[in-house]
Amino acid sequence: MSATASASALGLDDPAHRPGGDPLRRGGIAIHADRLEVRHGSKVVWSNAGFDVRSGEFVALIGPNGAGKTTLFRMLLGLHYPSAGELTVLGAPPRRGNPRIGYVPQRHSIDEDTHLACETLVRLAYPGDRWGPDGRFPALRWGPRVRLGPERAAAARALADVGATELAAKPLGSLSGGELQRVFLAEALVGDPEMLLLDEPLSNLDLRRSRELVETIHGLVRSRGVTTLLVAHDINPMVKCLDKVIYIANGQVATGRPEEVLTSESLTALYGVRVEVLHDSRGNLVIVGGEDDRGEEGG
Numbered sequence: 001m002s003a004t005a006s007a008s009a010l011g012l013d014d015p016a017h018r019p020g021g022d023p024l025r026r027g028g029i030a031i032h033a034d035r036l037e038v039r040h041g042s043k044v045v046w047s048n049a050g051f052d053v054r055s056g057e058f059v060a061l062i063g064p065n066g067a068g069k070t071t072l073f074r075m076l077l078g079l080h081y082p083s084a085g086e087l088t089v090l091g092a093p094p095r096r097g098n099p100r101i102g103y104v105p106q107r108h109s110i111d112e113d114t115h116l117a118c119e120t121l122v123r124l125a126y127p128g129d130r131w132g133p134d135g136r137f138p139a140l141r142w143g144p145r146v147r148l149g150p151e152r153a154a155a156a157r158a159l160a161d162v163g164a165t166e167l168a169a170k171p172l173g174s175l176s177g178g179e180l181q182r183v184f185l186a187e188a189l190v191g192d193p194e195m196l197l198l199d200e201p202l203s204n205l206d207l208r209r210s211r212e213l214v215e216t217i218h219g220l221v222r223s224r225g226v227t228t229l230l231v232a233h234d235i236n237p238m239v240k241c242l243d244k245v246i247y248i249a250n251g252q253v254a255t256g257r258p259e260e261v262l263t264s265e266s267l268t269a270l271y272g273v274r275v276e277v278l279h280d281s282r283g284n285l286v287i288v289g290g291e292d293d294r295g296e297e298g299g
């Protein structure tokens with residue numbers, strides 16, 4: 001039985017499961033994948049993936065380096081085509097430049113000579129089709145607030161929602177790794193997307209900063225109802241907030257609630273070799289074994 005098949009046998013996409021919070025955009029299917037396969041050239045990265053993500057869910061995407069996590073994001077963004085199977089995003093096939101999706105790519109530090117202010121970066125990400133032909137919102141072009149424009153209000157709201165209001169005027173090059181991730185998150189949020197794709201936003205953050213950023217993201221999922229997929233290598237900072245895990249390894253994709261996917265049995269089936277999921281006294285997970293039999297913490 002494949003990992004995907006065993007996941008569905010466990011009833012992993014149960015609509016009854018949802019943590020508390022006001023349902024805003026919840027309930028519908030935000031992502032549907034069926035027998036999905038992806039290749040780079042002739043190389044199959046993973047295949048036979050079948051899963052649903054519901055609107056308003058907070059989902060972790062985990063798996064070893066090179067497993068194909070970023071590739072899945074690129075498919076959702078319409079930047080890479082499936083080689084087989086079906087994929088729908090927000091009710092339609094993926095398309096490039098979809099303003100309903102906010103994306104934080106897997107990226108590294110910003111050069112310290114970057115003088116662009118954080119607020120400017122966020123404001124410039126405001127979707128272009130909401131601006132008038134002269135760069136201003138049409139309805140306000142002749143009004144008294146002509147120079148403010150909705151993009152400034154949206155940038156201020158996005159920075160506030162990620163706890164970065166005080167960073168607005170700072171140059172990007174002066175920020176710490178954790179501050180930078182908050183500003184990138186605001187950049188992805190400024191168009192009020194229905195879906196957020198966050199590729200390794202916790203990399204380079206210490207445990208405390210990781211937990212703080214996860215709390216912020218979880219707050220956004222709840223308050224804005226934004227469906228969020230987050231790639232991480234350590235599941236522990238977020239495991240208690242998650243609705244679902246997508247685990248990619250060994251060319252296969254397993255999905256389900258964390259307590260269902262992150263078990264010795266499920267991961268052993270996925271990798272095809274013995275894997276142990278250990279729990280410490282504080283509820284942290286350690287995943288031992290897997291693809292190359294070196295320890296891999298939390299994913």
Ligand SMILES: Nc1ncnc2c1ncn2[C@@H]1O[C@H](COP(=O)(O)OP(=O)(O)OP(=O)(O)O)[C@@H](O)[C@H]1O
Binds near residue numbers: 069106
């Ligand atoms: N443009 C490309 N051309 C050819 N192969 C590629 C390309 N992009 C990715 N790959 C290959 O596809 C596989 C999956 O890559 P991907 O970047 O999706 O992995 P990942 O799970 O995001 O890894 P990481 O955790 O290191 O970011 C890797 O073997 C990678 O070398």
Ligand SMILES: [Mg+2]
Binds near residue numbers: 069070199
């Ligand atoms: Mg990646």
